Amino acid sequence: xxxxxxxxxxxxxxxxxxxxxxxxxxxxxxxxxxxxxxxxxxxxxxxxxxxxxxxxxxxxxxxxxxxxxxxxxxxxxxxxxxxxxxxxxxxxxxxxxxxxxxxxxxxxxxxxxxxxxxxxxxxxxxxxxxxxxxxxxxxxxxxxxxxxxxxxxxxxxxxxxxxxxxxxxxxxxxxxxxxxxxxxxxxxxxxxxxxxxxxxxxxxxxxxxxxxxxxxxxxxxxxxxxxxxxxxxxxxxxxxxxxxxxxxxxxxxxxxxxxxxxxxxxxxxxxxx
Numbered sequence: 502x503x504x505x506x507x508x509x510x511x512x513x514x515x516x517x518x519x520x521x522x523x524x525x526x527x528x529x530x531x532x533x534x535x536x537x538x539x540x541x542x543x544x545x546x547x548x549x550x551x552x553x554x555x556x557x558x559x560x561x562x563x564x565x566x567x568x569x570x571x572x573x574x575x576x577x578x579x580x581x582x583x584x585x586x587x588x589x590x591x592x593x594x595x596x597x598x599x600x601x602x603x604x605x606x607x608x609x610x611x612x613x614x615x616x617x618x619x620x621x622x623x624x625x626x627x628x629x630x631x632x633x634x635x636x637x638x639x640x641x642x643x644x645x646x647x648x649x650x651x652x653x654x655x656x657x658x659x660x661x662x663x664x665x666x667x668x669x670x671x672x673x674x675x676x677x678x679x680x681x682x683x684x685x686x687x688x689x690x691x692x693x694x695x696x697x698x699x700x701x702x703x704x705x706x707x708x709x710x711x712x713x714x715x716x717x718x719x720x721x722x723x724x725x726x727x728x729x730x731x732x733x734x735x736x737x738x739x740x741x742x743x744x745x746x747x748x749x750x751x752x753x754x755x756x757x758x759x760x761x762x763x764x765x766x767x768x769x770x771x772x773x774x
Contacts, residue, residue: 530562530603531601532558532600532601533651534599535598536598536668537590538558540558551579552579559602565660566661567652568650569581571663588667589669591669591672592668592669592671594671597637598636599633600633600651601632601633605632606657606658607629607655608628608655609655609656610624611623611654612652613652614650615643615650620638620639623636645669645670647667648666648668649665649666651665651666729743732758733757734756734757735756736756750771750774751772752772
């Protein structure tokens with residue numbers, strides 16, 4: 502018999518305040534998951550020895566107006582370390598940026614910068630966004646290797662969230678973005694939604710629907726339905742796994758990593774059956 506589950510409308514979503522640099526990810530907020538931001542690369546293990554940010558890639562929160570990858574937060578200074586030679590993702594001239602938020606703060610806007618140049622602004626309408634939001638940004642005026650600073654400005658606090666994404670613009674075709682993932686959190690947050698926010702941009706930057714569920718072509722193969730949950734496996738919506746004697750069904754496609762176990766991400770990624 503299916504269990505009766507009460508789905509929280511908002512969990513931790515209204516919480517805002519000082520930057521989190523705790524020993525474990527107590528709250529989740531938001532970051533760019535695709536193309537992979539520097540914190541996403543750290544969280545996936547593609548870049549090693551990142552320190553605390555590898556456990557809470559969603560937590561680069563600092564006052565608005567900063568122009569650095571770490572937002573000026575000392576605990577996340579590795580994100581501004583250019584000596585690491587961050588891998589640049591080959592993309593086309595128009596790039597789909599995917600934001601994942603598990604604490605969906607009301608949004609003033611999103612901003613994109615290359616150096617001191619503001620590339621685009623997307624209006625948030627001071628509304629609560631969906632769990633996954635994508636923006637198509639025209640970078641045709643910036644060919645070659647570029648570092649994009651993406652900023653999520655919160656509507657009801659003085660803070661913003663920062664992500665840097667290294668790209669090789671024009672270095673490859675514009676393929677669909679990989680499925681969004683949800684950052685680690687200590688407790689479940691707002692359940693994923695079927696489609697992302699589609700707010701109108703203020704600088705002729707259209708917003709598209711979220712990418713389809715499932716991993717990218719370069720992700721590990723998905724597990725067979727009903728198999729035991731395991732990190733490093735790409736799961737698609739509807740897949741079933743077992744974990745500690747409980748069967749779960751995938752609610753949002755993602756590539757699993759350690760600390761994203763179904764018992765932790767109940768409702769966000771997995772539905773207990």
